Amino acid sequence: MRAPPPTALLVALLFQGSQAALPVFAADAPARPPTTAPAPARRIVSLQPSLTETLCALDACERLVAIDRYSDWPASVQPLPRVGGLADADIERILAALPDLVLLRPRNRVAERLKELGLNVLALDARSHADMRRNMEAVAQAIGRPGAGEALWARTDARLEALRQQLPAHWRGKRVYFELHGGVAAASEASFIGETLARLGLRNVVPASLGAFPKLGPEFALRADPDLLIVHDAPGMPPLQARPGWHAMRAVREGRTCRIAEPRFDVLVRPGPRLDEAAQEILACLAAVDRQTVGGR
Template identity: 50%
Template sequence: MIAALRRLLLAAVFVGGGTALAAEPLHDDRGVAWRGAPPQRIVSLLPSLTETVCALGACERLVGVDRYSDWPVQVNALPRLGGLDDASVERVVALRPDVVLAARSARVADRFEALGLKVLVFDSDSHADVRRSLDAIARLIGEPQRSAQVWAAIQRDEAAAVARVPARLRGKTVYFEVESAPYAAGATSFIGETLTRLGMANVVPPELGPFPRLNPEYLVRRSPDVVMAVEREAAQMPARPGWTSMRALKTGQVCAFSPERYLLLIRPGPRMGEAALALADCLAALPTR
C-alpha cells in the first residue's frame, strides 16, 4: 500500500513537472516569446519554414505561404502571399493566422505586429540555426518529439553523403555560388558546413561571413578546385573576365545543378540531408583528372 502510494506521488510530481515544462514559453531568434495553445492557422513566409512545418506533421495547419514555397506538393494549393519584402499585409490579415513565421530579414514583420498578429522569426544561416528553429517549431505545434526524429534523418543522410565523396576530392577547395554578383556560400553558412562535412575546403574563409559578396578577381586569384552553381550561371562562367584560367573550369570540375535541384541546395531545413546527398552525387560524378 505504501509502495503504491509512493508511485502515485512520484507520478504526480513527474506529471506536474512536465506540465510546468510545457508551460514554459518558447522564443524565436529575436527573443519574442510564444505563450498559449499550439496554433491551428499558420502563415509561413519562407520556403524553409514551410518545409519545416510540413516535415513536423503540421502541413494541414498552413493557411498561406510565400510565393516560393513549393514543397511538399500540397502547399501549392495554398494562397500565395508574396515574399520577404512584399508580402501582402491585407491578404495575410484576412487569413486570420494564429501565427506568422518569417525570416529575420522580413520587412513586414513589424507591420504585422502593429496590426496585432503574432510573428515568430528564425535565422537560418547555419546548421545550428536550422536545428534551433526545428526544435522551436516542433514545440510551437505541440509535437516536440518530432524535432529529434527529423534531425536524426538529416544526419543519417549526411553520413551517407560523406561516404559517397571520392577520396581524391577530400581537401579540395570549392566555390559554391549563391548568386552571380558573385555571392558565395561561405564556410560558416549551412551550405558551407555541409561541404566541410563532405571533406571539401571552402574557398571563402569564415571571417567573410556566411554569404559574402566577393570581388570576382578574388575568385580568380584563389582558383578553386571545384565550382558549384545553378546550370545557367555555370554555363556563363567561362565568359566572365579571367575565369577561363580558374582551375575548376580548366579541368571540368564543375557541378551544374538544375534549377529544381539548386533550390533544394539553398534551402536550410528538413531536406538538408537530401541536399548533402545531391552534392555528394555531383562530386562523385566529376571527371577524374
C-alpha cells in the same frame, strides 16, 4: 453611415478574437523558441520556403493556410494561397487567411506590422546547422509537439553522416567555391552551405572570417583556384569561360564545374530539413564531374 471596409472588419475581429488569447512570439533573435506557451498553432502562414518545408517535415503541412510565392515543396503546398515574399508580403491577404501563427524571417518588412495587428509572429533565421536545429524545435514547440524538432534534426544529421561515407576518396579535402546570386556572392565556411561541404569532407575556399555569405567578385575565385566550382545554372547565364580570367582557371579548363539548375539549386541554398538532399546533389555533381573528365581519380 457607410459600412467599414472588409479589411477594417477583419482587423477588428482579429483584435477581438486574438489579442487576449494569443500572445505574440518574440522575434528579437534568430532561432529562439517562443518564451511563452500559447495554444498550439492550427492555422499557419509561412513567408519563408525553408520554414514551410520544416513545418511539413514535422508532419503539419495541413496547418498551412497560405505561403510565400517561393515555397514549392512538398507538392501538397502548391495549391495554397500565395501572399508575397520577403520584400512584398501582402498584409491584407495574410489577414484574410485568419492565421494564429505567421512564420517568417526577422528581416521581413511586415513582421512588426503583423504583431501590431495582434497576430502571433515567429521570426526565425538560419545561417548555420545549429540555427537550423533550433528552428526545427522552435516550430515543433509552436505546433504543440515539443521534442519533434530535435527528432527531426537527429534524423537529418544521421543521413548527413551516412552520405559522408559515400564521398569518393579522391575528392576528400578538395577545395570548393560555391557561388551565389549569379556571381556577386559566395557561401563561406561559416554558412550552413559551407558546413554541409565540410561535413561531406570537402574544403571551402571562402574563409569564415569574411562572413557567412560575403559579396565577392569573379577575381576572388580566380585567385583561390578551387578544385571545383558549384554555380547556379540560371536562365541566360553566360559560359563560365566568359568571366574575366576564368578561361585560365584550372577548374574551368578541366571541366570540374557543376552548373545546377532550379529547382535542385533551391535545395542547396535553403536552410531547411532537406540538407540530406543537398548533400546528395553535391555527391551527384562530383560523380558527373568524374564521368566527364579524364583522370578523375
